[in-house]
Amino acid sequence: MFNLHYLADPKRIHENRESSRSYYLPYAPTDDDDISSRVLSLNGLWQFRYFSSHLAVEREHFFDETFWQNSNSISVPSNWQMEGYGIPHYTNIQYPFPINPPYTFSDIPVGVYRCEFLCQPQEMKQFIRFEGIDNCFALYLNGKYVGFSKGSRNPAEFDVTNYIKKGSNQLVVEVFQWSDSSYIEDQDMWWLSGIFRDVNLISRPQECIWDYQIQTSFDSNYENGYLTINFPELHGEELICDISLEKESLVFQKTVVINNGNRHFSFPVASPEKWTAETPELYRLTLSTAEEKIVQEIGFREVAVLDNQICINGKPILFKGINHHEFHETKGRALPKGFLEEEIQLIKQAHFNAIRAAHYPHCPEFYQLCDRYGLYVMDEADLECHGMGSTGNKNHLSSNQEWEQAYLDRMKQMVERDKNYTSIVIWSVGNESGNGSNHEMMIRWCRKKDPTRLIHHEGESRDCISEKDGRYFQDVQHADFNSRMYATLEELQDVVDNPKITKPYILCEYGHAMGNGPGSLKEYWEMFYKESQLQGGFLWEWKDQGIKAKREGHLTYLYGGDFGDSPNDYNFVLDGLITPDLQPSPSYFDIQRQQEPIDIDFSQFETGKIIFYNRNQFRNMLGVKCRFELKQDQEVVSEEIISVDLPHEKSIEVALPSSLLKEKKGNLLKVTLFDYQNEDSFKLPKIIASIPIEQAVFPEQVQDSFKFKLIQDDAKKLLLQNRKIYLTVDKSTGKWQLEDETHKPYLTSPKSIFWRPTTDNDFISAKMWREYGVDRMISNLMSCSISVNDSEKLQLTLNEQIGPAGKFWHINQTTKITFFKDGRVVYEIFGSPINHYPVTVPRIGLVWQLNKKFENTCWSGKGPLETYADTGNGSYGDVFSRMTDNLSFQYLYPQESGNHHQTKWVTFETVAQVAIKFQGADTFDFSVHPYSVEAIDSAQHIHELRQDDHYYLYIDYQQHGIGSRSCGPDVLDKYQLHLQNYHYQFEIRVKGAKSSES
Template sequence: MKALKISLALLFSATFGLAQTVDGLPAAIPMVPGIYNTPPWEVPQITEINRDKARSTSYSYASVEDALNGDRSKSRMLLLNGDWDFKFAFKPADAPQDFYKQKVSGWDKIEVPSNWELKGYDIPIYKSAVFPFRPVNPPFVPQDYNGVGSYQRSFTLPANWKDMNITLHFGGVSSAFRVWLNGKFLGYGEDSCLPSEFNATAYLKEGENVVSVQVIRWNDGSYLEDQDHWRMSGIQREVMLLAEPKIRIADFHYQTKLDKQYKDAIFSLRPRLDNFTGKFIPEGYEVKAQLYDDSNRAVFAKPLQRSAESIVNEIYPRLDNVKFGLLETEVKNPKKWSDEAPNLYTLVISLVDDKGNLLEAKSCKVGFRSIEFSKENGKMLINGKVTYIYGVNRHDHDPVKGKALSRADIERDVKTLKQFNFNLIRTSHYPNDPYFYELCDKYGMMVMDEANYETHGLGGKLSNDPSWTGAFMERTSRMVLRDKNHPSVVIWSLGNEAGRGPNNAAMAAWIHDFDITRPVHYEPAMGSPKEEGYIDPSDPRYPKSVDHAHRLQNPVDQYYVDMVSRFYPGIFTPDLLLNQANGDKRPILFVEYSHSMGNSTGNMKEFWDIFRSRDRLIGGCIWDFKDQGLLKKDSAGKEFFAYGGDFGDKPNDGNFCINGIVASDGRPKAAIYECKHVYQPAETQWKNQQAGVLEIENRHASKNLEDYDLFLSFLENGKVIKSLQIPSVAVAAGEKKELNIRKYYPNLKTGNEYLLNISFKLKNNLPWAAKGHEVAYNQLPLTSVLEGIKISEKPVTVAQKSASGLSLKGTDFQITFTNGALSSYIKNGKELVKSPFLPHFTRPQTDNDRKGWKPAKKLKQWYNAVPELTDFKEIKAGSVYQANYQIIKDSASVSLTYHIDADGGLKVDYALTANQALPNIPKVGMQGAIANDLQNIAFYGKGPQENYIDRAFGFDAGLYQLDIKNFVEPYVYPQENGNRTDVRWMAFTNKQNGIMVVADSLLSMSAWPWTEANINKAKHTNELSEAGFVTLNVDLKQMGIGGNDTWSDVSQPLPQYQIKAGNYKYSFYIKPVASAQTEKLMAIYKKLK
């Protein structure tokens, strides 16, 4: 073996001019001869030097028992995470050249894993679709600005590793790196998101060893990593040493094949052995395999076994291929793995010598499952059951650590998604840390595993260049080789947005042949020139990218993908695809949809009403999981989440990285609650409300609803008056069942509003959530909403009066109108209203508004509207007054009628008259300001999180109390926020007093500690300045938030969530209050009803 290794090194040296060491191995950096004297990181055909073949994640154990338990801390593994010596240079010419020859001193310390940009070296760069460096000239990268990080640390091997084969493992390095061990060149690797392993055995010594690493920020591989995320560098995943015997189980691959009834299975195993002894494997060495259930009981009657010699010397036929299973057996009715029931077994594979001594044992989790697509309706089938993809796109991100996530960080992400009813994560756009897949196996989270390449800034140029074929193939095949044993991986994805070409086809072909158990995905696999009707992109008939017709097949997608995949559909896009008469029966997946940038993620219910009701539609993946804000401080020390451009990075794409349904720090945002409800596995509706009969639908693929505890809660005017657990209801997957709950009703008293909450909760603790976790919920009306407002008008003293205003005085209050608007409200000497309440038609612009459909231009009459008082008149002396405003000349006007009651309360009747020829109205409502200290908010409406008319299905009406800090939603780029729909009343108080707004019908209300102008101007949360008052919006309604995308007209709300110009009326009542107690506030509400 050593002779062979040296020969290969000498051959490589002759080809690339490597410096030689005494034993014939390269000492330093190889250079490719020619005019450029090119380093390997500018040669696309060189992606690795001395790197071991990719393999599945597994550790070597000294006993079967330890392998079965799977605690890697008891394996032959030594972590090298922690502090390393570090030196940074802005370009390769300034980087240390010979530092690996001796121990360094005086260098900085840096944590490994980490991204050096977040440790104060160079800057992070955010670009969505353009390369972060110039010039763009593949495979070459800049020489004058290309950061280099040099690392070094020492270690001592465990004493019991003597005579073992030692592998140095890097989990992920961004983006190219060289490594030396004890002054000797060990190897080179590219691909920021897959492991690089090097055989370190020949370079190690007793006592202290020194490993040196040099990382180059940009290399030829950077042209394949043009993804929409922060561009950061360094050793960003774990570093470890792995010890294995000289004859080792290098890798293994299992497959499970279910029979046609999805009951029994064939378990097949293919081990791969390495022999580093330089001798033939002795007779009598054997590989053994046993499968264990979740109670650690052996499944096979006796272990599977095969001689090591026969595995190593396997003969491949000339006209066919070898059988996959070198070890194989039938398993009777194993528990199946699915996202709903992630049943796992443990495989222990061991190697014993000719005396029966254990050399090593390795293990992995096994899931028995199948994935296919129905020939009848194109739906996805897991174990024969229709399964939808409730998916999300996820980047590795932490606001402080960047890409260097801890195991706890990863676990929180996966748990959060599982708890919010997601069942698939697309690893956009690169393979994740191995621990991620381990968790997905365990929790029941399906994975679309995506190769680390995207060439967005070059389109499909490299996908059509054969000099890059090896790099494409390697990134894909190495991912598959590493992750092949994870049952959670149900789809392989060829990368993202790298055009279409033979390199894509080659990767798909390799996967299809290597792994016959999983489908292949790629977006875009669009256009098939061999088909009649194909239109090439140079043809004037070819749709523009902003035209949703470009999402149609042309005329069919490429043969090498197993599904039709599209980005960012409009609500009409699914039917456009389904109605193409091209004969394609493949499933349709919207692998990026519902662009959740800022205040967004509307229309989820409408999308899923379509997905569930049409053949071939299998679901989609929201873009995306987490805001990619990085924590930063301004000059005053105030923290905020930064985005593109905030570090001086140019060019940049600003806040286009802030697309999450959770915040940068992982806090769930309002949007994810809507997702949870739309994705929920049980849906309850009235079958016969009068008789108290529910219809319960089970949306599960295989799970029965009797597996959940079932709870009912009855609300009277928003307050829970009765809660109880009732017997679980048995509803089979995909079925519906009626349930009469009339016997559980409380006494329903007239003059009250009653609501019913139905909740399905976990019966037992699960790895991803505790007993009692709510998985599904619905709120249904038992009675009608209480409408109208009844007051007793009572004249009060007119203290001052003018043509446009007046001041009214009562025993302990004073109400002032200025220019026809309520401008001051003083109660017991406390001024509650601080600035006029006027008709208002706009909201702070959302990202969808500002960057997408641009309503400020399309609806500009309303954005430019300024109420102009036309007259202010007395209707009834001291009690009823009316102000009339022109809003848009000769086209729109508002009448406000004020009624003063005996308690000093004020009822406001709002009437808008608008010409129907006007554009749609952003908002019908009023805006004013109340005292700054009234920041404790109680309300009866949908909550507790913010909600909007097109994102309100996941929120129940009830009584909620929040301070204003938790009432608003602190979007990274400030915008419209904090709205609540279906509001019956809302109160703002301090410890002594406050003000209450009661609606005559279901209204929308919001409040901010800032002005709307400030929100529109601010670009970060630290730029929001408290106004000295609370801005209060009391609206009939505002348009929806939309969210199909954030760059075109498709981002606008659906027609049913827009407000057509016309006539609108509503009323509300304002009253000072002396208590924040909900009981007293509710009494006021009841009195008015």
């Protein structure tokens, strides 16, 4: 029977668990590679009972039918909270229990599982292998206790040969939600419990290979390779093993004898095709003994620090990395078949070449996909005790000898299971667990076990930073390279300039992608490309971890606190580039642009040339199709497609096609590269760039249809008509609107606005803005004067004082509105802040109410995605058309979205071809929403938003940048909207609908 005292004993890590081994599924000699007759999957429906306390579980009755009378069915794999038992609980740093290691709760929830299966042992040894159970579990088979294990994201394998019987067998697994190991599994994610990865019954011959270790290397010229295979553990005294290596054909086949004195074998391989993230060339290795075979995909790859740079196959690389959690919107950490491959394809399509298994070893399929698709992996031990920082000693556990073996077990489990995956180039000792003697022991063991890979420890790097001035005073001494989270650009420059720092430097986390953002990715990548010591980073993070649910009749996504879980860290779990259902956010396309393998340089454009640079370090890009489109606004006036070969790490000058140079028209050249990776099983994205050829001159071909006729012009009112559209002006207040033939509003008079729904990254700034009252500005009209300069126009001058109640500051704003009798309306706005005003504001602009009949939007500027001052580099200049309802991205936590920065003009049009066009004297920002600022700002979930019967149209002078301050640097100064004197101007034109009367 399992000893419950082990739940609070960090020295008791497992009992009767087999020694760790590399991951593989053995095959019978005659099996095809697709299906193994030696492996019986126990996945499926199991019987299940949930107990709120481990003290209420009658373990002695596990094999009595009375115990299971009130049981239900549950899917394995799954997390029981996602199946309706207990509640999901989200915390980032804080522990959900009182901090008193090794104790958690006096009542620990338990899930008891039962599975019945048939078995015909046939004199084979029988093993049950669990790939992942959260948090701690005890195993029983046919009425007998087998053993237990801790380590949620690590496998546990048990020899059940002496417990199993021929015919029907009963397997019982008792899973405990909490144990002492919860203290070192404090990752930023949902606390979810249960059997969440595969369960297999594995039949093995009495004599077999238990473990093997594959290593590859090259000669000094990286021309010829070596394949080394070690066999650290056998079942049996001696084995004859046939070793074969194949690609399209057989490379070699050797027969070796493995015994205690002969376990190390090395084979030369002439000119192997090398594995890199750009060229993921894999070979098929087969290890065959008399009664069993093992098949492994391997690649020839070498990682080392050479001349103070991390190199793959002798070349310095740049990590274009992403942090990845295992999560599914309805299944938690039990990932459905095919889901991971969808994710990996999306990751590759964004030009990522590296991935950090944050913050625990992932399921085996993950590494197989990274091998095949080509991603450099930082594999991370299932170790984090971030919450210990609140004790005042972040190293309380990491330097505690009582926890030494628990730490070491997590390193061993990861390295032993994953050591044969080619894609893994870095071992990480864990995340946010301080820096102590237990980490040093992990590193020493790892170096001895696997000297062929690098070791990462951000906690050690953090301890190399002076508390006095924030500068590094030395390199890391135990890890292989320096690492940092969320460094500012200034801090990165200090690293480059610091003579004490010579080891490579990466950002294991940067660019916090929470909600709208992150900003300034362009600046980070300019520095990464420029400074060789800075070898890239891993963006935080891949996917929002929102749980899909129905609330108030609407589908929505839930986060911390929504299940009554307390304490919680609210919506901090929604911080990814894509949504839980794999929809890319605008920031996905932002980072995609920064990481593109081909750079397009227009600096020689005036000489009729464009320069393409292939940033790839290993892969030539041959037969790249390059499409040139010369455009005059929405019209393509000339188009040419050529084919280009781009050698890796080379620049190629390409002459512009002569047909384009002969054209007299055209104000924009759009260059698109595509079809350069046809051989892949998925399509990489097009690369698009554009350059304005001259200052755009926008045609006024609809000018005739703008003509209005005067209906009324007296002391109170001006009324103009264009077919079925009316323009009315109240001369006493300056308010005006466009109306349809029934005098219902098309566009209402605007109000000044300085607030935006706060983004997650507004975090710090929003607090300051609210303290200054920017969210509650009141406009007082001080005067309204009328000027009639001639018979063709009327000018209103509005003088306003705009400021918050109870605060000693305001803005003096003068708005000049000129109404031309041909229907044009020209706005010119001057503003000047007075007294103790804030340094920055979220926006300066106007908000209008726009009739929902204007369902089509067309604009000239950056697009088609949302753009802000420091985001939107995934967009490009052109003329774009979209449905008005589709101009914004729906973030799971409602916030500012959908802005279109650097717009030249925008037109809104109805089906009946009524059109309203805004054109700026300079570029401006615009956005459209079916909700008010107040509604978005007060909503906490998307299901709480209810559309109004009109759109809210924002025409902004400017908006404040985005930044990544939710967990990183603030908006760069050049992208901040400083409150100072401002002046902007734009024109509105209206085109009425055609009718039979006109």
